[in-house]
Amino acid sequence: MRENRFEREVRERMGLVPHFFQTASEAPGLAEQLWAQAKSAYMDNPLPSLFKERLFVHLSRFCEVRYCIVRHTGFLLGKGYPAGDAKAATETIEQVLQWLSRPVPHAMRLEAAITQLEGYAEPRDMPAPHTRGEEDLLDALTVMFVVPARSAQARVAVKHAVGGKNLEYLLAFLAFVRTAHYWTQTHPDLEYESDMIMLMAQHPELARRLLDTADAEWVNAGDALREALTGQLHVLNTELQHRTRNLLSVIRVLFDRTLAKHSTLEGFAEVFTARLDAISRVQVYLSRLEQGEKVTFDGLLQNELAAHAVTLQQITLDGPTGVRLRSSALQTFALALHELVVNAVKYGALAHPAAHLSVRWEVEHPQGEPPMLHVYWQETGVPNVQLDDSAPPGYGRELIERALPYQLKAKTRYELLPDGARCLMSVPVLSEGSAPFSSGEELK
Template sequence: MDERRVEFQASHELLQATMDASTDMIQVFEAIRDASGRIMDFRWVLNNHTSQRRYGEVRGESLLQRNPGVLEEGIFDAFCRVTETGEPEQAEHHYVHEQFDGWFFQTVVKLGDGVATTTRDITEWKESQAEIARLREEVVKAQLAETEGQLAAIFATAPVGLSVLSLDGRFLRVNDELCRILARSRETVLDLCVPDVTHPDDVMPSLAAIGDAVATGRPATLDKRYVRPDGSLVWASSTLSVLPKGDGQPDRLLVVTADLSERRKAEDALRRSETLQRVLIAELQHRTSNLLGVVRSIVDNTSRSANSLADFRARFDDRLNALSRVQTLLSRLNEHDRVTFDGLLQAELAAMDGCPDAVTMTGPAGVRLRSSTVHTLAMAIHELATNAIKYGALGQAGGRLAIGWTLEADGPGGKPWLHIDWRESGVRMASKGAWPKGTGQGRELIERALPYQLGARTTYSLGLDGVHCTISIPVSATVCANGGGPT
């Protein structure tokens, strides 16, 4: 027994020495329970020297009687939880009770039917942290003041519209560019809200964008129309971002507004250009197809009527030249123009070596031809003129050629029709058998090709003193601005 007592005393002294070596307060408590086993209080069992300097000799005393503040701070409840569960706990406490006024960091662990605690006074550390925080805040305020000055300058001179809105859409701050976009003074804008300057159809999307930005905290962007005081509209792209308060809650909105007027003009011009390009490509394809069909027909007809390869080449070149003249007329047209009948007729006759004094032309100027009819009609005029020079009124002394035309505004099918009358006179007609081979190609073109390809109505007759031909074809519904008078 004496040996055990000696060993116990040695262990107790070693534990006490270990505890006394710590600068933290180390205390051991045992639980005081009622008859039902519920913890009612704790009793000091051991204290180290650091704790004794604070408390004095407290072994055997009641915790709640000596330090009732542990109830208010939740320390007593923590002791109970650790005693019952065995799970250690750590916590900071600002303990301002009894003889204490400071910050403490306490670790509580289970020991038998009670707890052992290690408590460190962190008051000075807390105070130093608070001082660091205060100094940091002063630095931040100084930096913020400088930054706000810089931001104010940027806000005022930004090349985009800038505004600060309340969460219900009232203007709180605006820059010069936004005032320019809205065509209002700063004072006027600051008396308005978003719906006051927005096109009625864009009010709901604008309010929805505000709601989305506030609800999600993410920027919201929309293109919208602003209404100026004179009723004119200006398209702009607005991006709304939340400006939070110190607690992170939405407070205001920053709106960046970019004027889209020039961009939309460019987009409209591009769309018009693309539309025009498609029309021109379709027209080119149509004209190319027509031209190839005419060339194919010329080759077929010329090869059938030619006496030799040299004769074929001469006739083919002559007809290709006629087509080339038509292409020259087409290449000189503006975007929506058409070749006119009088322009086509004059170009063809001017290219012939006939007698211009023998020709009379009467009819309205500026009758616009359909692009699908130009090539075939030009070849018909060419054939008539060629035959007139070789065998008819333009190749004989005393011969006369009268070309007249009229425009029927409401012709067959309710469409405008051009009626052409080609009449030669004073011609000494050769006998039928004396006409060279191939002189019927022009007649075949007029009597068969024009009705088939263009839906034309034609007549062709060889009178006693020359050729008489009539051609009626549908034409464009409009007349050139300089048209309407006789040629």
């Protein structure tokens, strides 16, 4: 049958004439209107062609009718032109199978993706395929597509990451995908094109992933995502309340103990502000972590040293990287490190050019017990150390000798020697795989 002008235009642009545009035959002119929509929001949309096609395939997983995912997977594989662009790159069967196997994003993963997008210093170009940036953007767009009424945070994050203009192009694209899904769902007689029928016959695994509507990942992904968002928001809210109560308790104790040691408002304000800053640094550190990551000891230590603008010329740091700390230990342990650094800067090894600070740490794995991080802090070469045992201990020493053992089940020892302070702290951690450290080793 001879093609009319409309069909020739579609074939020239898309590489074939999808059955999608043949469903409106009983309404003259309607197919042309659908084509105009497709050109405006999909093909002529200035977003990168391969990104649009990958996004179309991904979002089509949420449609129970399989026409869109089959057809647009075909475009992605070079059966026709991706996003109507004859010059666009295409993908292999292996790449597409991996894309179709991508896990449906759960709420915690969505939270991590949105946090990552919000962390951009300024809007960037649209991400390249197969990058972390594309993964994060796809997860945020999933929320905007599946649960638009609950997607305010995702929209703000996407706008922050790629700019307001690209956000509007993305919204137009999502609207067209939604229209395409609705159209196929209301035209159940829509048949797959012969090129995709043959391709699926040659690749059974591809056919299984495209057509298996019994798999809840494909059929119920939208409902599952809604449930995950609702449930995880409750979990996150409960966890936030728990952490807030803990943090307020730490600040209250900090206030009381600082007030007890200072008789003037000026002295109290200076010390209390510095300790609040130490807590704030931990919160900032936590906010920059990706989902599933934990604060590490070396990261926490170097963060505290950097906050006091100390150089490493007088410091030796020796220990494994990546020793993960328990969430329950963070605030108190961070305050202990803060007190050690402050005392070293004001009175100890970091206050005297000829003195030296050594910080060593190792992890022990006792049989049947949690791993223990052993931190050995030693200052040497400090002149005129005051060794008056009758003086009441300061807040830092109380924190190390009393609060750490009580709150964290730590083992500690703090001493002032003629040439400087030395401290041993043994704290339960989440780390794995380090050489054991003998807790009975003498301090040298």
